[in-house]
Amino acid sequence: MGRSSTRGEGTRSRVRHGDPADGPHEGESEGGTGRGGRGRRERSAPPEGGRRQAGPGRRSRRAPRSGRRRILRWVASVLALLILGTGAAGYLYYRHLNGNLRKEDLTLGDKEMADHKANAAGQTPLNILIIGSDARDSKENQKLGGAKETFGAAPLADVQMLLHLSADRSNISVVSMPRDTMLKMPKCTDPDTDKVYPASAGNVQTNQSLGRGGPGCTVATWYELTGITIDHFMMIDFSGVVSMADAVGGVPVCVDANIRSRGSDGKGSGLTLEKGTTSIKGTQALQWLRTRYGFEDNTDLGRAEAQHQYLNSMVRELRKGTKLTDPGKLMDLAEAATSALTVDKGLDTVKKLYDLAEELKKAPTGRITMTTMPNVYGTGALDGRVFPKPGDAEQLFRMIRDDIPLDGKASKRKTPVTKDPAAPTGEIAVSVRNATGTDTLAPARGRASTVGKLLTDAGFARATIDSQDVEPAARTGILYPSADMEGDAQAVAKTLGIPVSQVKKSTDVSGITLAVGADWREDGAYPASGAEEKTPDTAKALNGEDEGACMHVNPNYTW
Structure with missing residues (x-):
């Protein structure tokens, strides 16, 4: 094209x-x-030379076999692929398929x-x-x-x-x-x-x-x-x-x-x-x-x-x-x-x-x-x-x-915890922001100050309040800029009862930043809830094995 x-x-x-x-x-x-x-x-040029390490047509030194086929099925999305290779012909075909691909x-x-x-x-x-x-x-x-x-x-x-x-x-x-x-x-x-x-x-x-x-x-x-x-x-x-x-x-x-x-x-x-x-x-x-x-x-x-x-x-x-x-x-x-x-x-x-x-x-x-x-x-x-x-x-x-x-269904995933040790709480600087606003509600007044006090009471003497306007966040989160601060950020999360999964690395911040989200508009401990792990009904989930799915036809387009 x-x-x-x-x-x-x-x-x-x-x-x-x-x-x-x-x-x-x-x-x-x-x-x-x-x-x-x-x-x-412009299509990317196919690989030059005779290097066959990446090609599926490369013959095994341990067990050379002609006519060996490798089938690729791309089964979890909208596509399917095949690699079919035998010796040099297979490698040329592999290069041909590579040349078909467009890259951006x-x-x-x-x-x-x-x-x-x-x-x-x-x-x-x-x-x-x-x-x-x-x-x-x-x-x-x-x-x-x-x-x-x-x-x-x-x-x-x-x-x-x-x-x-x-x-x-x-x-x-x-x-x-x-x-x-x-x-x-x-x-x-x-x-x-x-x-x-x-x-x-x-x-x-x-x-x-x-x-x-x-x-x-x-x-x-x-x-x-x-x-x-x-x-x-x-x-x-x-x-x-x-x-x-x-x-x-x-x-x-x-x-x-x-x-x-x-x-x-x-x-x-x-x-x-x-x-x-x-x-x-x-x-x-x-x-x-x-x-x-x-x-x-x-x-x-x-x-x-x-x-x-x-x-x-x-x-x-x-x-x-x-x-x-x-x-x-x-x-x-x-x-x-x-x-x-x-x-x-x-x-x-x-x-x-x-x-x-x-x-x-x-x-x-x-x-x-x-x-x-x-x-x-x-x-x-x-x-x-x-x-x-x-x-x-x-x-x-x-x-x-x-x-x-x-x-x-239960996942084998476990919440990752960093091996980076945290500094003493009194040495950890934390900036607290009020991001409790929503599309229909203004930010809850005083939330950054209230949560900041929870931190200072817990020994985080370097906790400060960021009074600038910030983007609303539906969920409370903690951001840190570099790997050497991950342990400190997780220490903040542990102190406040915030799941470690809500601690993220981000280049948008220069230090540890706690954004109090719309899920913590009220005083008290962080309201963690297992119900929050449920897929919303409004997402209209469809399982891959559901063979009974059938599209409803609009009455104005039937015959």
Whole structure:
């Protein structure tokens, strides 16, 4: 695909207020699971020379065997890969697949992401952002995406899913963010043009992040909102979805009534299915993933549920192995997957993708949980847009940050405690901030002073109060700037009864900083509660083994 010649803030805005025509032939993108956010970049050159250490086609010195096949199944997300290699031919094929991959920077923001905390076994979680682009930057994508007035415009990140693999590899959690979510955009710098997109003064629709420099800005936007450290991203566009769906060979989906996603006003994806379960692939799979008009209340929230059903079903099909027995189909799958993907530079080879897939395979299907970010609808001019639901959204984000399973099952994770010894309490400097405000409540008066006194009474003579205005925090937290202060920060947490999991390293502070959050607005001890580890009902959790899931068809789009 050629690079789009018009993108970013210099292009016509593509935020659609009112969705005048939401079909694939005219009007708005249905928010597909697409690749290629900003169009095709120059592909990274394949590795030079004859080094075969990383190649799956390298023959073992211990037991040379021709015809040895290595199969890669990417079973926990939206994709699947294959490495098929024999000797030198296998190595050349490996280089060819590497050349298919497109690579971009992980983050374009100016805020450094915090380090992961290891669990008691020294393991760390993995967070991967899956991005679907609606780029109309090739004839193939334009044919699939329709909407001529959007050709060449800045792409939108119309699908955003964060995949979290737990540190102990026992479970996977997925969080979808509706593309209509309104939030603050961080400062991003385009690595190709050095153009700087300043931080937004007000709320911007989340799918615009892709046009502010590429997928690295979408990553930075997620981190800005959630505080979740993101390790990798993968991006796919319309044509990539079609090629992948064809290579997989069909995914069963269910609707509770006949559906035709096309209204008299032209809105809809064109999806037409009979009531019950149907195996879909190719263009029909793309229509399913893009359908907004026809599911539930005709909003992006129903579309997210349909995407969850599709992905869970795809995982079950791939894990059965029935789709991955024919060598020719396997090679088609490998070709389609690598050609469809844009990845960060930390996943720049098929070998690295293989290693990632091996990690993802460790979590059983029954421990995969799909969720949607809890949200509330906007009002007035923002009617039809959504905002993170106060309390519930932060609770879901916190569970991901703290590696708490969303399926409610016990984790092998233990709260990490640093080996860094704490200084005597009288020598530990702590700055206390009042961050108890919420979207509807002003900060509780005097909370920083009250909690500061608890510290001084406990011997922290160097505790001080920061009276400056600070960003509200739903949950009380302690930040420290460097590893040599981690033990001191955990000592503060232990004294106040704050869980050690809420102690985080951050480059935003110059010393130990305690932000008293909205969960501690009242006097008394810190109100820790086991109930806070429950996934909010508003996240609409769906288990990976739930084969009974069936999309509700909107009565106005049935036949």
